[in-house]
Amino acid sequence: MTTAQIISGKQVSDEIRQNLKTEVEGLAAQGCVPGLAVVLVGEDPASQVYVRNKAKACEDLGFYSEVHRLDADTSQEDLLALVHKLNGQTDINGILVQLPLPEHIEEKAVINAISPEKDVDGFHPVNVGNLVIGDDSLLPCTPAGVIELIKHTGIEMSGKHAVVIGRSNIVGKPVSLLLQRENATVTMCHSRTANMKELTRQADILVVAVGRANFVDASYIKPGAVVIDVGINRLETGKLAGDVDFESASTVSGPITPVPGGVGPMTITMLMKNTLLAAKRAHGLS
Numbered sequence: 001m002t003t004a005q006i007i008s009g010k011q012v013s014d015e016i017r018q019n020l021k022t023e024v025e026g027l028a029a030q031g032c033v034p035g036l037a038v039v040l041v042g043e044d045p046a047s048q049v050y051v052r053n054k055a056k057a058c059e060d061l062g063f064y065s066e067v068h069r070l071d072a073d074t075s076q077e078d079l080l081a082l083v084h085k086l087n088g089q090t091d092i093n094g095i096l097v098q099l100p101l102p103e104h105i106e107e108k109a110v111i112n113a114i115s116p117e118k119d120v121d122g123f124h125p126v127n128v129g130n131l132v133i134g135d136d137s138l139l140p141c142t143p144a145g146v147i148e149l150i151k152h153t154g155i156e157m158s159g160k161h162a163v164v165i166g167r168s169n170i171v172g173k174p175v176s177l178l179l180q181r182e183n184a185t186v187t188m189c190h191s192r193t194a195n196m197k198e199l200t201r202q203a204d205i206l207v208v209a210v211g212r213a214n215f216v217d218a219s220y221i222k223p224g225a226v227v228i229d230v231g232i233n234r235l236e237t238g239k240l241a242g243d244v245d246f247e248s249a250s251t252v253s254g255p256i257t258p259v260p261g262g263v264g265p266m267t268i269t270m271l272m273k274n275t276l277l278a279a280k281r282a283h284g285l286s
């Protein structure tokens with residue numbers, strides 16, 4: 001039986017977006033309208049859904065947005081030319097090139113081409129470096145969303161043991177750094193970790209980003225721990241599943257995120273927040 005508190009990313013997201021919208025209305029009066037460009041190469045169906053959600057969020061918040069849909073066989077040269085054009089556009093404050101890209105395009109070359117000031121994904125080496133150092137930077141959206149959700153529980157991170165499963169550049173590594181910035185003691189686990197359950201059972205806060213459906217069950221979890229599920233896995237049945245077996249985990253956990261309706265909506269909200277911040281900086285308002 002589930003007795004755990006469910007952390008609604010949808011609800012937290014709606015609250016934050018309401019605040020962003022109010023801020024955007026104020027900025028528009030000063031001639032500042034945040035602009036986001038989303039670039040999608042090819043026709044991955046999941047990517048199509050995300051891109052549509054991003055465009056809709058822009059519309060709801062009063063942002064200017066451009067969606068560039070390019071053929072799957074677009075050359076790297078043409079994609080880079082588009083990025084350079086967007087870098088030079090004053091009506092665009094944020095550029096997001098949807099990943100993964102087709103195999104003939106080198107992701108690194110594309111990320112490096114985006115102006116760090118417009119890198120609202122927080123993937124450019126300049127932003128990653130500033131994150132590591134602890135300087136101001138555009139934060140990667142999913143990790144920033146994870147921190148917001150933990151804050152929303154009201155549970156203090158300082159002094160707690162946070163365990164992260166996964167060490168990717170887009171989630172595991174940056175979320176570990178952000179947890180550390182919140183003064184948590186952080187352990188990173190990954191596929192080669194020998195005594196994973198021993199470690200996760202000590203976690204006051206468990207963040208799971210492994211990309212394997214229902215990987216974490218109740219046996220990994222310390223009673224009452226906060227559990228944040230970053231996974232989005234499409235099952236053969238067509239249903240979405242997280243990396244956490246919610247049914248099982250929520251019998252022992254404390255506050256826990258669902259999938260869908262957990263981290264996913266927060267990722268898009270943090271993208272909007274970054275774009276607004278980039279727009280304010282471009283207008284000398286921050």
Ligand SMILES: Nc1nc(=O)c2c([nH]1)NC[C@@H]1CN(c3ccc(C(=O)N[C@@H](CCC(=O)O)C(=O)O)cc3)C=[N+]21
Pocket residue numbers: 049050053096097098099100121141232240259260261262263264265267268
């Ligand atoms: N450059 C880049 N930046 C990204 O941030 C990026 C990317 N590439 N490539 C793909 C991943 C994935 N991603 C998601 C965003 C929102 C939901 C989301 O809103 N999910 C909803 C459900 C969506 C559904 O029903 O499929 C939810 O969890 O409730 C999910 C996944 C951003 N990504």
